[in-house]
Amino acid sequence: MKYLNRNNIYLGRAEDKMLELEPSSVALSFWSPPYFVGKEYETQETFDSWQSLLKNVIENHAYALKSGGFMVINMANILCFKDSNIPKIQALNISNRKSKVTREMVLDAMQKYPEYNRYQLADLLGCSEQTIDRRLNGNNIRGGKYQTQTRVKLVGHYIEKYAYNVGIYLYDKRVWIKDPSWVNSQWTSNTLKAVDEHEDLYIFWKPGEYAIDRNKLSKEDWKQWGARGVWHIPSVRSNRDHPAKFPEELASRVIRLFSNPQDLVLDPFMGSGTTAIAAIKNNRDYIGIEKEAKYVELARNRIQEHPPLQRELSFM
Known part of the structure; x- marks a missing residue:
């Protein structure tokens, strides 16, 4: 050889x-x-x-x-490898929060306008649809809430x-x-x-x-x-x-x-x-x-x- x-x-x-x-x-x-x-x-x-x-x-x-x-x-x-079984990582970066809309404000708007969807609530409160979702669901996942997370x-x-x-x-x-x-x-x-x-x-x-x-x-x-x-x-x-x-x-x-x-x-x-x-x-x-x-x-x-x-x- x-x-x-x-x-x-x-x-x-x-x-x-x-x-x-x-x-x-x-x-x-x-x-x-x-x-x-x-x-x-x-x-x-x-x-x-x-x-x-x-x-x-x-x-x-x-x-x-x-x-x-x-x-x-x-x-x-x-x-780090992508793993669909890993829970979505949620991190609330308070110092970088750009919207002053709170969870209480969203809940109050929903009570007044129960027929509104997230987009209408966002227009009413002057924020993004993602902000409404984050305030309601505690969802602060960078890169999108459906993104597969990585496993260490x-x-x-x-x-x-x-x-x-x-x-x-x-x-x-x-x-x-x-x-x-x-x-x-x-x-x-x-x-x-x-x-x-x-x-x-x-x-x-x-x-x-x-x-x-x-x-x-x-x-x-x-x-x-x-x-x-x-x-x-x-x-x-x-x-x-x-x-x-x-x-x-x-x-x-x-x-x-x-x-x-x-x-x-x-x-x-x-x-x-x-x-x-x-x-x-x-x-x-x-x-x-x-x-x-x-x-x-x-x-x-x-x-x-x-x-x-x-x-x-x-x-x-």
């Missing part, structure tokens, strides 16, 4: 293309899966199909990782289970603190939910010996982040060419900490190519897999923007 060549980016689905990797060749796999929260390339997916994808990709790592190798998954611990799911235990079942074990965990990019967004005034400003790094280990070399990082790096459980790294400032980038510094830290020079680093969800660029800059080989042709091209172009670090590539 002809295996995938190093320092290439391949077009295909991760759960299929990973089967073409040389067995026990990958020292580090670093990736962030699709979250299925509405991006163009994931609109047809469901929570069940998302679980199946993760399960298959993680199972493939039992075959691809070398003994003592690591799999690091970067993902937010809370995902804690997902860390899913990937731990999938890995454990194939003999890959949770070794450690880091927390990546991003800057709260959306803190000034208008939506934050209509909810009590926190602004998303962190993601988790789940670090898995395939049983086998690995080397601990204190010289791979400087003393300052060990002090600042190498031995720390919380990493403060600003998020990517522009996502115009790809909607789900993570910063190069994040990939670089993972690669420096959990692999060695000339090791093979895998990213089965390569996206815009950040993991490959970080691998090149840190003297590692890489293999990338990406199912969207336009992002394969983007990743290749980004790699070629680094001529001093460019390696011989034979894209397939």
Whole structure:
């Protein structure tokens, strides 16, 4: 069987293309899966199909990782999926209330004009039909009272289970603190939910010996982040060419900490190519897999923007 060549980016689905990797060749796999929260390339997916994808990709790592190798998954611990069984969320934002019409005023108008419908009552009171409905029914659902709500799911235990079942074990965990990019967004005034400003790094280990070399990082790096459980790294400032980038510094830290020079680093969800660029800059080989042709091209172009670090590539 002809295996995938190093320092290439391949077009295909991760759960299929990973089967073409040389067995026990990958020292580090670093990736962030699709979250299925509405991006163009994931609109047809469901929570069940998302679980199946993760399960298959993680199972493939039992075959691809070398003994003592690591799999690091970067993902937010809370995902939201539409669920018609979730009650409609009702939030009364008093500070943003634009109409002074109260429930008592609506009930009084209904008593005086029992034949009026909601639209006529709205005209009488000088407000919208939605305001009449909200005052009568306690219905203050942003986006429409018939909109399907989202369900919050804690997902860390899913990937731990999938890995454990194939003999890959949770070794450690880091927390990546991003800057709260959306803190000034208008939506934050209509909810009590926190602004998303962190993601988790789940670090898995395939049983086998690995080397601990204190010289791979400087003393300052060990002090600042190498031995720390919380990493403060600003998020990517522009996502115009790809909607789900993570910063190069994040990939670089993972690669420096959990692999060695000339090791093979895998990213089965390569996206815009950040993991490959970080691998090149840190003297590692890489293999990338990406199912969207336009992002394969983007990743290749980004790699070629680094001529001093460019390696011989034979894209397939």
